[in-house]
Each structure stands twice: as structure tokens, then as C-alpha cells.
Amino acid sequence: MLKLLTQTGWRFLWLAVLVFVGDQYAKTLVLDNIELYQAIQILPFFNLTHVYNYGAAFSFLHDAGGWQRWFFTGIAFAVSALVLWWLKQTTKEQTILPIAFSLIIGGAIGNAVDRLMHGYVIDFLVLYYQDWYWPAFNVADSAICIGAVLLIVDMFKNKEEKHA
Template sequence: MHLFRETGWRWWWLVLLVLVADQLSKIWVIQNFSLGESVSLLPVFNFTYARNYGAAFSFLGDAGGWQRWFFTLIAVVVSIVLAIWLSRLAKSQLKLSLALSLIISGAIGNLIDRSLYGYVVDFLHVFYQNWHYPIFNIADCAISIGAVLLIWDSFSSENQQATSGDKQ
């Protein structure tokens, strides 16, 4: 029990919350949209059902199928490494714990899609006039926010103090 109270693992509830929101939203999209169907919500934002067979921005999306297992393996390895890292963080390392938790939840969310469907379900579509950002999902948002927090934490004085405090 000590591991969950006194380390970064106390944030597993966030991992589960984001994971459930991600999966429920994808199930809703699959059940209520046809592939390619789009519903305008704002002048710059649509719900558009898309399938991503690759990684971020459909990288390797047309590689022939091997990429599904490659990205699955990467997600498993990254999730395990980050979970171990999270278990070793002090309770006080809030930003880093949140960053790792969000990245883990996003990686697992997209891992579930790849395992169940062979592709990642995307549906959040941001655009302006003729410019379109690649369609994404809640898992992608979690990974992106986690990455920003991870970068922010790396420049943070709290991180420097925690690291120097461990050496004493």
C-alpha cells in the first residue's frame, strides 16, 4: 500500500479515468458514425470518424500491416518503463507524476485500439479554412499534454531540487 500512497503510483486513478474516457468516446464514435462521417460542432472543430493505421499523424499508416505490431510493442514497452519510473517517483514530484500518468493512459488507450481493431479510432478534427490538423482522440490529447508536462518538468527548479535532494 505504501507504493500507492507515497510514490507517483498514487496517480493510477488518473490513468484509469483517462483510459475509460478514451475508450468510451471511441466506442460511442464507432457505434454512431460511419467511417468518414463528420458533424460540425464549431466553425473550427468537427467530430469526424477516422481510422489511423499508423502512429502520430498517420506515420507509416500505409506500411502494409507490420506497423500494427511494431507500435503495439512500442506502447507495451513504453508503458512498462513509465510505470516503473512512476513507482520510483516521490509523492512530491507532481508534474512528472502527472506527465507520466497521462502518457501511460494515452499509450494504453491507443494500444487497446490496435489490439482490438488493428487501427486507432480518431475523431477530434480541428481545422481553419483549408488547413486541417490530423484527426486525433482523447488518448492522443493525454500523450500530448503529458509530453508538454514532461518537458516543462525537465526545466523546472523543483525537478532540480528533487534530483539534488536525492544525492544528499
């Protein structure tokens, strides 16, 4: 077991736990301190705004009648299990890939727990410019996006190494 925790990507599982705990803590702060739909301007292009997302990314299927809660929760746990298995397959020499996987796992579980506990995901980070608003997101969404970018970086890095 010690070999799994030191010689594979599982050595970065602490990062998934950190993302999950940070995400849940931030959402608890929002629930306790910001009224639903209340917007607090932090910067001229950034608000903290308490909203609920009943769907997936960009509120996809938000009005589907409730079945999407269980569908997206199931997908999150299935993807997390698959990524956890992939994480175990990474080697000690790899760094970017297991970090990416860990960020994705932590974010996916963070949003899945919201769906299980509340029936929706708590979002609160809002970027905007004049009348254009990016859909609200949260710490878990940010970790998933950073993880996805790192997957792409790793893909190009490995491509360059194979051709060198």
C-alpha cells in the same frame, strides 16, 4: 504495497485508468453513432470525424502493409512499462511528473488496445482553419500530448529549483 500506492507516483494511476476508460468510451460512442468519414461540425474550426489511423502520429507508416500494427502495439506496451517503472521512482513530493507519466500511460494503453482489437486507432477530433486540417486525433492522443507538455514543464521547474 500500500506504501507504493501512497508514497510514490503510483498514487496517480487512477488518472491513467480515467484516461483509458474515457478514451475507450469516447471511441465506442464514435463507433456507434458516427459513420466512417462522417464529419459533424461542432465549432467553425472543430469537427467530430470518424476515421481510422493504421499508423502512428500523423498516420506515420499507415501504408506499411500491416506489420506496423504489432510494432506500434509493442512500443506502446514497452514504453508504458518503462514509464510505469519511472512512475514508481517518483516521490510523494513530486506532483507534475507523476501526473505527466500517468497521462502518457493511459493514452498509450488506450491506443494500443485499439490496435489489438481493431488493427487501427480510432480518431475523431479534427481541428481546422479554412482548408488547413490538423491530423485527426483522439482522447488518448490528447492525454499523451498534455503529458509530454507537463514533462517539459517539470523539467524547467526542476531546473529552476536546482539553481535557486
